[in-house]
Every structure is written in structure tokens, then in C-alpha cells.
Amino acid sequence: MGSQGGFGQSKEFLDLVKSIGEARSKSEEDRIVLREIETLKRRINEPDIPKRKMKEYIIRLVYIEMLGHDASFGYIHAVKMTHDDSILLKRTGYLAVTLFLNEDHDLIILIVNTIQKDLKSDNYLVVCTALNACCKLINEETIPAVIQQVVELLGHPKEAVRKKAVMALHSFHQRSPSSVNHLISNFRKKLSDNDPGVMGATLFPLYDLITIDVNPHKDLVASFVNILKQVAERRLPKNYDYHQTPAPFIQIKLLKILALLGSGDKKSSEQMYTVIGDIMRKSDTASNIGNAILYECICCISSIQPSPKLLETAADAIANFLKSDSHNLKYMGIDTLGRLIRISPDIAEQHQIAVIDCLEDPDDTLKRKTFELLYKMTKSSNVEVIVDRMIDYMISINDNHYKTETASRCVELAEQFAPSNHWFIQTMNKVFQHAGDLVNPKVAHNLMRLIAEGFGEDDDMSDSQLRLSAVESYLKIVDEPKLPSAFLQVICWVLGEYGTADGKYSASYISGKLCDVAEAYSSDDVVKAYAVTALMKVYCFEKAAGRKASLLPECQSLLEVLSASHSSDLQQRAYEFQAILDLDANAIENIMPLDASCEDIEIDKSLSFLDNYVLKSLEQGAEPYIPESERSGTLNISKIRNHNAYEHPTHSLRFEAYEVPKPVVPTKIPSTVTYPTDIVPVTVIVSEPSYQPSVQPSWPLVPVSDAGSGSGSTELKLRLDGVQKKWGKPTYSSGASSSISNFESDRTTVNGATQINTLISKPREPRQSNVEVSEEKQKLAASLFGGKTSRSKKKQSGGAAGHSKVSRTTNHGEDKVQPAAVPVTVTTAVQPPPPDLLDLGEPAGDTSSYSSTVDPFKQLEGLVDLSQDVNATASATTSNGPDLMSLYSDADLNGSLNQNPNAMNGSVNPSKKTASLTKGPSLKDALDKDALVRQMGVNPTSQNPNLFSDLLG
């Protein structure tokens, strides 16, 4: 189609492209590009460059920018080129500026004028080009300059222009919704445009508008349903078909819109049921695009008012997705399952084995999606298994973005569903240890508060047990290198508060650990502050209890270092500590009462204890205090700052951060007294480190606190009350027998699971019979889904049920052996990667499903590659002539289409000569191209033998 007329550029540029193509390393590529940049900088500023030459320079700029280098020196020339009268140059100019400039670039203002002019052009192609540029370049400020013209173009006789005008308005709407709001009626009108392309384009802005507010568009439901029906019935022109499916992209967009419109609206939803049902029935599950529509239908069904019949169809479709060999479809299956379980929780039950297969799949994308599903279906009965799995996964990934997400999900689930506080603390420890810097600091404070407040207000025993277990776990962990800061803060605080509470650990032992922490993390001021305050508490508790308390030498030296610290906070803490050292036990007990972190501190806001002092001062002739409001001009800034927080809480603007609440002593004191010598205010500060300002008196973790109230902290219980019926049949009664043994089984599967994870990377063995799902997997399913074991028990005979019980009790021993079976069944699905030659873009699962369709492109898959690769590599060694000949001879020899499956099956058969000859002229084209390129001296090297291979081949 007119593209074969050579490459139309100068030798110089072709050489550049060639040398980039042959560059063996990124640094070599960079060197070549930098040289090119130098050349262009020089050339482009020469006077009187012929326009054609300039056009080539601009394309070269595009090229170097595409390779990731800065071509900003030439932007202005690209802008100038848009002003040109010749459409040839104008088009190049517009292409370059749309690629170079983001919408906020300064040069855009220079283009707006040109765009305005071009939108008025008689030539519709110029208008199209200008509209393309509008979509990328017109920003919020410049929208008013062009919007009127664009709206007028909605009535242009050419459908291509109308379509682009709609899309331009759509992009304006995305940038500044208010600018387009008055045009809603225009969009609605365009919905009935007689060109399907324009109608299809109109769906984009309408979708956006409906996303923002559904209500004004409810009346369109009937129209959308009608359009969808027509599309599905193939009323659109044939050329909108895509692989025998009628206008699938329009169908998908319409389904998205209907999903929004029908959400929570019974009346609208009812209008859609028939058409959605029809589409699902008609959809071609063998093709990718058919499945895309199916997926969108399921999304729509899960969003609108549920219809039992449609839900059933959707569940069937999901089952097919999950059963498919294609990873893509499995992924979609997991996704849709996650959508549908919100409406009908039962449907996951039948897919549990498939879900677990996906969870253990080597494909990380699929795994991640499955974790998302698990996250959605977590409840009290399976939280332990799921969170354990998530933590294992979190530890295994490096991607910070997903580590953070997984960590926060773990925290969220643990806070919401924790079966016991002990488990909660253990889980939190793990999360902190591996992702501490990534979780929200609030979580750390919540954890501290949980330990401090305990869960049973009337049960001191379990509280202290909990604390002891926390202290023990932290003493174990604290020596590990490189703990995250947030976690260390928790550790220091807990050790300080409760380290010596039971008398199990001596004060000097705890102090030693704390000193170690302060030393090991000497660059972290916050951790040091926590450590010093903790040391102080340990010392105070010792002394208050009447024991002989002495400071360790390392503690002494730490204090000395800190009292000269650059951080005033650390200094203050160090000095406070030193001040405390001189006090007697009685005073200390008042300052640092044992286990008082939860008690409210009464603050004497009127500072009545100073009344005597004030009175005495007044008697001695000091000036009385004048309240701020009564003072005249003497008001100064610093005073405002001091008083603001307390005396003017409603002050409208504050520019400083809120300070930590401290009793502001000096307000009533005559100016001669600079700082109170009394120690009392200090106690208020030290008993609560200033890093916990976000701690509120109320306790948000309600489920946790009431969860544990009855049970001991070490004995874990599943909380099954009222939830187990959600999944599967209600066999898990909340009776006593289920709880503990059930947990046992959970535990072991988890152990097994971690082993599985490590085993997955091992070499794969031939697939075993997949009919029988391994027991291990069933157990995991049972712990995740709750209902499965009961189901399988029911299906099996009584004896089998008994057997399964036995296996449960013995599965501690089995663990070591069992996991080997699981990875086999899971991972053998992935065959060894085929050699390069056959490594095609299409996953095998897809092709197998495609093979039944009549798509000519798909059928060709794998045919050309083989032959051309052989040729290409051969050509590196042989001369040009014979190579070309061999290509021809290949063409003559060409194999039949039927060989496709063989080629696809991965059995490399080098003797097989295949070539494509479906499109008559195209082979000749390819040869011409090949010859042309070789003339220019581009030879496919062994580095990239595929350069010539047909992309669709």
C-alpha cells in the first residue's frame, strides 16, 4: 500500500538506524546517539535548511527522543514545522510535537494559534491532524481557545473528523471536566450518528460522565440496551467485525456503561438482563475477543442488581475460565471470581482446587491476583492460613510497591479478624520485621497500645502473659541485624515498659539490650529516643521497687554522648534521665508509676500549684499577669505562638505544626523565672514519648479486644461464631471439638506450604495423573475455604472419612514427604520453555483454543518463523544471492497449513521446510523488502535473527 517505495530517508539516517541496531551494548548505543545529537545540534541551526532536510532532522530528533535521550534543543524547530503550509511538513511537525511535549510545556502556547487555523482548514486531513494534536497538547488553560471550533466540527461531513472531534472533547473532559459540562447534549446527539465509528467514540465521553454521576443519564439505559442489541445482532457494517465477532470493542464499552447504570438500580437492571443473556450465549469462547466480551458481561452482572439466572450463567463462564489451560483465562477467572463472591459467596467453593493451583503457580501475575482474591474472601475462620501465606509471599518479593500493599493488607486482615491477641502480635512482628519501613506508622502505635491495654480489662493474668510473650519474642528478635525503625520503636517501648515487669529478666539484662539497640542504630534518632526513655523507665521501676539500681557503664556513656547530641530532643531526654538519677525512690515512683501508660494524665491547666508562688511574687512587687486579650500593642509573635494552641483553638490559620501538648508553665510566671525547677511537668512528658502524638485514648480494634476476652493468650482459638456458613456447608460447628484440631491442621498445612514454596523452583518431573487431587492441597483448600473437607467427607464413604481423619492426625510426619507431590502437580503444567525459534508471542493455551477458529492470521502462526530464521542465520554466513534464492525455493516448497500444529507443539524439526503463502503479493513484498534492505547493507546478525520475520507470521 504505497509503503514500499524505499525508506525515503537519507543514507546518513539509515546508517544511524543501522548502527544503533547493531550496537552491542547500551553504552555503545548511547555513544552513537550522543554523537548524533552533536551533529543535529550543529546542523539544525544552520541557516536556510531545505524543508525536506529539516523534516528529516525532525524525524531524527523523534528517533533519539524515542531512545530515551533529550532532544529538547530541537523542539522549537518541530513547533515551527507545524506552521508550514505543506501538509507533508505539517504532519511531521505535529507528530513530533505530540511526541515531544507534555501538555504543560511552555512551547504549547506557540502551537495553539496554528491549531486554531488548521481546525478551520478545508482539507479534512489537516483538520484530522490538528485534532490529533488537540488531544495531546491542549491543556486546561488553552481549552477555551479551541473548544468552540471543536464543537463545530462535530457536524463535519467527514466521519473521521466527527470522530476525532468527539475524542478531543473527551480528552478535554479528562483534563477539566467543567469545560465540557455544557456539551452533554452534544454527546447524546452524537450517539445516534449514522457512522458506527462516531457512535463508538461517543461512548468514551459518556462513560466518563456516567462514572462521575449516574443519575442524569438513567434515561439512556434503553438506548444503550438497544444499541448493544443491534450490535450483537450484527446490524453494524461488516467491516466492524473483528475475527467474526460483531464490533466487540463497542460491545465491551457498552457493557461497561451498563454496569454503571444498573448498579443498585433494579428497574434499569431489568432492562438489561435479556441482552446480556443473549450476548453470553452467543459469545465465542474459543477466541480471545469472545472471552473478553464474556469477562465484561460477568463484570456487568456482578455490578448490576443480581439476576439469579444470569449469575448462574456467569458462574458457568467462570468455571470455564478457571478450567482453561491458558494462564490469561485463569487470571480472568480469578478476577471474576473475586467480583462474584461478593454477591454469591457459595460459588467459590467448587473452584477451590483451581484457586489453590493458581496460588502455587510459578506465574507471579497469577499468584498476585489469587492473593487479591484471598484477601477479598478472608474471614475469621481462614484468616490465619491466608495471612501466613501472604506474609510468606511478602517476604519473597522485592518489589516495594507490592510489598507495601501486601503488608498493609496483612495488617488490615490481622486487625480485623485476629483470632487471638497472641497471634496478632506474632503476625505483626513478622510484618514489621520484613516490611517495617513500608507500613503505616500508625500500625506500630496500635500494636503498642494493644500490648499496653491488653484485651481483657478484668483479666490481669492474661494481660501479663501477653506482655511476657511479647517481651520474650522481642528479646529474641532484637539481636537480628537491620531491623526496621518502626519495629525497633515498638521493641524499645515494650521492653522499657514491661521488660522487667515479671521479674523474669533482670534490669541489667534489659538495659544491656536497650543500650545495644541505641548503639547499633546510632544514626536513627527516633530509635535512640525510644531507647533512652525505655532505659529511664527500667531504671525508675527498679529504684521504685526498692531494689538497688545502678546504671550500666555503657548506659552511662550513652547518656554522656546523648547529652551532647545535635538533636535537642535526645539532649532533653538525656538531661531528664540524669536529673532523675539524683532523686529518691519516692519521687521516682511518682514520676514514673509502674505500668501507667494507659492511665490518663490529669493536667492542671490552671496551674493551681503555683498559686502560692505567684502570690508571693506579687507581694514582692511583681507585675500582675495581663491576659493577652487585654494587652494593647505589646503583643508579639512569640506570645501568639505560645498561646495559640490552648487559648485560641478556633484561630483560623496556623502556619506552624501543632506542638506536643506540654503544660505551658511560664505563662503566669513573672519574666524573672525562666524555667520551672519543679520536676512535675517533666513527668508528664517522659511517661509518654513525644513520638506518639497520634495515640488516641479510644481503642479502635474492637474485634480484637473482645475476641480474646474469654480465652487464654497462648491457646489459639478460631472464631467460628456465625461466619462459617458463608462458604460451603455448615459442617464446621462452633463446637469445642473443631476449634483446636482445626487449628492443628491449619498449622501443618502452613508448614507444608512454606516448603512448597521453596520447592517450586526445582526441576519439574513428568506430570502425574491429575485426577486425584493431592491430599495436601485438599487440606489447604479446607483451611481456606472451610467447606471443602466437609464436602469431601460427605462424598466419601464412612471409612474414607475415617481415613481422612487419621491422615490429619499424622500429618506432622507426612509433612516432610508430602510437599513433593504438590509442586509436581502444580508446576508440570509449565513445560520447559521451547527453543527460541519457536518462541512465539502466542501462549500455547491460546493457540490451542484459536486453532478451532478460522482466523487466517492465527493459522499462520509459527510457519514463517521457522524457515525465515533458518534463512536469516544462514545469510550471516552465505552471500546474498544464494540466500535470496533459497527464500524463493522455500516459497515453492511451501508446506501446507496443516503443519501448523506440529510446529506449535514444540518439537523442533529442523528438516521441516515451511513457509507462508496465503497472501499472494505479500511474500513478494517481503522479498522486495528483504532485497532492498540488504542493498543498504543491513544484514540480520546472529544477534537478532528475527529482524525479518513476519510479525504476524
Place this chain on the structure above:
Amino acid sequence: MIHFVLLISRQGKVRLTKWYSPYSQKERSKVIRELSGMILTRGPKLCNFVEWRGFKVVYKRYASLYFCMCINQEDNELEVLEIIHHYVEILDRYFGSVCELDLIFNFHKAYYILDEVLIAGELQESSKKTVARLVAAQDSLVEAAKEEAASISNIIAQATK
């Protein structure tokens, strides 16, 4: 919506980039580096999707070339996979058995075609015929302009003789 389109060769060389959302030059290089590291190493039978920074990247391999598109979480991956295929089919029609080399040397044409397929990060035309017609119209106009320019320069050459 589609945030960007990337064409990367198996060796990690960039063949085409189109950004529909604003990314600075620095971010662009980082994105390409990150994604080529992720996508080129994936095995042949895995999903054609990767999750990345809260987005999803759908990719498909054709011979030695990877076509990647970055989309939002809530978008339909299978649809985007077909949009990629749609684009490749149009390229194939235009170039006649398109191969990587066509795109290397005619990258600007690949851009023009892409501009007819996608606009503002959305699929603007799902009819291959319509796209082909429009691109051909532009090409013929360009040819005409070329001839005109050639004739003018001929006239000038004649005149200055």
C-alpha cells in the same frame, strides 16, 4: 485508558514509544528499563499481563517484538490484548507482511498509523478498513505534495539555468 504504548525488541531495544499520560523523559527511561526487565524475562506460557506500580501492563510477543500497553486496574486485559492485535493487523496490511525491520526504519509511519488507531489513550477506530482508508488518504496527499515540490524545484532549476 491506555497510558502508554511500548514496542521493545527481544534484545530490549526500543522500537516505538507513545505516551498518553504525562511522563518526564527521566521517568520514561525508568519505565522502559523496569518493564523490559520484567517482560522480556517472562516465560512463554505465562499470563500476558504484569501488574506494575498499581497499573497493569498487557504485552504480546510477535516474532521478536514485544508490544506492551499500560492500562488501569479496572480495564479489560483481554480487550487490550486484542487492541494490540488489531494494531498489528493494521500494520501488517499497510506494510504487507510487516516485520520488525519495517518498524525500525519506518517508525514514523508506525506512529501515524497508531494515531489513527488510538487517540487520547483510547481505541478510536475498530474498523481496519476505515483506518487503512484514512492512512492511505494521507499517504496519497503526501505523495501529491512530494510531486508538487519536485515539480516546483524542477521549475526553479529550469529557471535558474
